[in-house]
Amino acid sequence: MTSPVVPSARAWVEHAIWWHVYPLGAVGAPVREPDHDPEPHRLRRLIPWLDHVVALGANGVLLGPVFASSTHGYDTTDYFRVDPRLGTEQDLDALLAAARDRGVRVLMDGVFHHVGAEHPLVAQVLAEGRDGPRASWVAVDWDAPGGPRTADFEGHRALVKLNHDEPAVADLVVDVMTHWLDRGIDGWRLDAAYAVPPAFWARVLPHVRERHPGAWVVGEVIHGDYAAIVRESGMDSITQYPLWKATWSSLRDRNFYELDWALQRHAELLDVFLPQTFVGNHDVTRIATQVGGEAAVLALVVLMTVGGVPSVYYGDEVGATGLKEDREGGDDVVRPALPDTPPDPAAPGQEVLHAHQALIALRRRHPWLVTARTTADELTNERYRYTATSADGTQRLQVELDVTGAPRAVVRDGDRVLYAWG
Structure with missing residues (x-):
């Protein structure tokens, strides 16, 4: 069993657990209507949630788009300006400073496959024509x-x-x-990286790392030869969509054979790089909606006991629900506003939050899980027992998932139960 070679400047990522948040939605900014607040400063609403991140056991915030855009953040109009609906550069500086004070890393979302149609570059290219000085910056069919x-x-x-x-x-x-x-961020999520030639990233990233060798870069990739894309692009990581899909569909359809197959493929990727793992993000139906609230905790058990760099999508830690729909605005329900204050773990009904805290703490106590491989010990449609083993083969945890009745999970270290659900 081999482990991916992580450059020493970016070795910090081996201990990273991200809290992924979609800022425009989380702070209640208008996405498709005019903003009537002349001084919103909404980005500062995330600062109290940094203590929630720490209490959760995470140590990083993966920010969705914060640049000026027309609507949902992925139609950028200015890469060097904070979206006015979120606030000012000073508001972003305050958020980054508050994160640093708490030892929390920050990733930004870089939308570099495309720009918004209202980006000044688009109007300039079309106005200047095919012989204009920037005609080749945008893909245009002039004929x-x-x-x-x-x-x-x-x-x-x-x-x-x-x-x-x-x-x-x-x-x-x-x-x-x-x-x-x-300005102080720690790395980038590259949006729609699968739609950009790997050779482009291979040209860009060496120049970025000349100045910032510690910057971690994860690409959004939903299909393809993951290992080859990492090798050819120079990205550190890519999003592990096949494992995400296998996790929820195995639980929903009671077919753990799919999860076992995905984990075998996952082990092959871990020979090359540390995938970015997740059971929820801003583009997909909430895990609690997909499989039910009880089984969603089993998905979390998988996330926290297999190799990779995990992220928790905001709201999942309290059992939020939401069905993504394939229509204009169909993402809004999975990108909601946060409450004014973080949840109180001592309040009644916080079992899902407690599960997140316990399983993140378990992972913290076993940092070797970042490169762990899994092997099946028992496999049926409705029961799956696997052993997670450290890359050097010296440490192991046993994980049991059972959906024969009410969803149940147990994590053991030999005869000692470390975590149980159901």
Whole structure:
């Protein structure tokens, strides 16, 4: 069993557990209507939640988009400006400073496959024409019927594809990434990285790391040859969507064979890099909706006992529900506003929060789990027992998942029960 080689400057990520939050939704900013608050300063609403992050046992915040945009944050209009609906640069500085004070790392969401149709660059390119100085910055069909037509992202006309063969676009992305790393963030999530040629990242990332060797970079990849993409792009990690899917569908459909197969594939990836693992994010139906509240804790057991760099999507830690729909605004329900204050763990009905705290604490006590491999000890449709083993083979935990009746899970160290649910 081999372990991925993590550069020493980025070895901190081996102890990272992220709390993933979608800022525009979390702070209650208007997404599709005008903002009538002249001085929102909404980003500061996240500062009290940093203590919740620490109390949860996590030590990182994965921020969704914070740059100026037209609507949902992924239609960027200015990479160097904080979205006015969130506040000002001073508000972001205050959030970063508060995170540093608590030992909490921060990732930003970099949307570099496309820009919003209202980005000034798009208007400039179209106005200057095919021979203009920036004509090659954006993907445009200059001979399209009816006039020039910009390429889009997966049919969304409001998202205009950048031309990743243009060196100036690579320079722009380097400038954006280093600018915010200079300001104090710790790394980047690269949105829609699967839709960008790996060679583009291979041109960009060495320049970023010349100035910030400790910056950790995770790409959003939903399909493909994960190991090859990491090797060819130079990214540190990519999102482990196959394991996410296998986790919830195995629980929902009572078919642990799918999860076992995914974990076998997961072990192969762990030979190359540390995948970013999750059971919820801003783009998918909530895990408690997908499998039910009781079984959602079993998904968390898997997340916290297998290799990778895990993240918890905000609200999942208190059992939030929400069904993503394939329509305009269909993501809003899984991107809700946070309450004014974090939950009180001592209040009644916080069993899911307690489960998160206990399982994150278990992972903290067994840091070798970041590179652990799993082997099946018992496998049926409705029962799955596996052993998580350290990369050097010296440490083990036994995990039991059972959905023959009410969902049940047990984590053991030999004969000693470390955690039980159900």
